Amino acid sequence: MPQIPRDEKPRQNEFTRAMAFFMQISVSIIACLAVGIFLGWLLDRLLDTSPWLLMICSFLGVGAAFKSIFDFAKKV
DSSP states (O other): OOOOOTTHHHHHHHHHHHHHHHHHHHHHHHHHHHHHHHHHHHHHHHHTOTTHHHHHHHHHHHHHHHHHHHHHHHHO
């Protein structure tokens, strides 16, 4: 395994940290949307209100995703 020069290590560490941050944001967005869509679909099937609860829960999932993005931005 080749040795990484000393001046390259901080840049590599910074890149790894940035990639982890973006992966965390993307997983959070996907999870918010998936939970909203699944919950809306499930409630629509149980209550026979198709497609209203799916649309409402999807919009709530989008809102939760935006809030998640803003919360991550506050951390930085």
